[in-house]
Amino acid sequence: MSSCAILFIMRTPHHPQVEEITVEGILHAFSDPVRIEIFANLATAECAKNCSTFLNIQKRILPKSTLSMHFRILREAGLIRSERKGVELINSTRCEELQDRFGPMIRAIVETYVKQQKTV
Amino acid sequence: MSSCAILFIMRTPHHPQVEEITVEGILHAFSDPVRIEIFANLATAECAKNCSTFLNIQKRILPKSTLSMHFRILREAGLIRSERKGVELINSTRCEELQDRFGPMIRAIVETYVKQQKTV
DNA sequence: TTCATTAGTTCCATAATTCCGTACTAGTGA
DNA sequence: TCACTAGTACGGAATTATGGAACTAATGAA
Known part of the structure; x- marks a missing residue:
């Protein structure tokens, strides 16, 4: 049973409950x-994307392991x-799950960030 | 003139321009x-406060040097x-200076944080 | 003056995080 | 079975955070 849990680590990554x-x-x-x-x-994309979409980001190439870490942090934060x-x-x-508790905050952050990126 | 600048380091801490x-x-x-x-x-206080007001924060006592660093980071972020x-x-x-560019974002963050602290 | 006191900062050694190369696992298709 | 692709785990290097001790700067009393 525990070995089973270990086996599944790379299959289904952990997502926190909304309350957490x-x-x-x-x-x-x-x-x-x-x-x-x-x-x-x-958030502004039409469809979901895989991790490797972002290997090139902000004018530099990220190592796979670094990118993997960034996705893990976003995932563990519940985002x-x-x-x-x-x-x-x-x-x-x-976003839908987060709407009630964090919707306005997340929307304001993304809007402000996107607006900033346009002007720079 | 440069020595004058050095002399004033501890008098007037640096604040970034809004554009920065x-x-x-x-x-x-x-x-x-x-x-x-x-x-x-x-943000929710009636009046401005000195640093030492916060030596006791979040159920623990902060060393002066740590608190000083936290204020510096808030200051250098322009907050x-x-x-x-x-x-x-x-x-x-x-907040007034930040209103145009960051007002909604900062307000949403503080509101969401304050609401969370009330329920915990 | 000089001394004591208070409020913050700077310095620096240690602790904790983050970064990233390498080796790995898991799925797919020939 | 093998090669290939996507992503993860591990561990050491680089960076950042923490906090004690020594410091500066202002104030007020003797």
Whole structure:
């Protein structure tokens, strides 16, 4: 049973319950330029995206392991959902679930960030 | 002239121009529980407060040097203004200056944080 | 003056995080 | 079975945070 749990670590990554999500956790996740860029991109995108979409981000190439870490932090903060589809991990925001408690805050952050990026 | 500048380092701490302030900087400043607590407290307070007001915060006693660093980060992110008044440093938010570019975001963050603290 | 006191800052050694190269696992398709 | 692709785990290097001790700057009393 425990070996089974270990086997599944790479299959279904852990997502916190909505009640476990905190403002501090969200703000820490957003405190990195790469992560807020990823989230803003996912939030304004038409469809979910895999991790490798972001290997090129903010004018530099990120190592896979670094990118993996950024996705883990966004996931553990409760901001995104990652689902395995074949060999890929498909990422989307959890905006609907977060709407009640964090909706206005997250929307304001993303809007302000996107507006800033346009002017720079 | 340069020695004069050095002399004044401990008198008037540096505050960035509004144009220099960034979303990432603000979110990094807010990513620490102590700092968001300080800012929320200043934002909802009737009057400006000195640093030592916060030596006791979040159920623990902070060393002066740590507190000093937290204020510096809030200041350098452009979130607060610190003005010397005698032996004290009087801190207040820069909400009015920030209103145009960051008002809605900061308000949403503080509101969400304050609401969370009430329920916990 | 000089001394004591208070409020913050700076310095620096240690602790904790983050970053990233390498080796790995898991799924797919030939 | 093998090669390939997508992503994770591990561990050391680089960076950042923490906090004690020594410091500066203002004030007020003797």
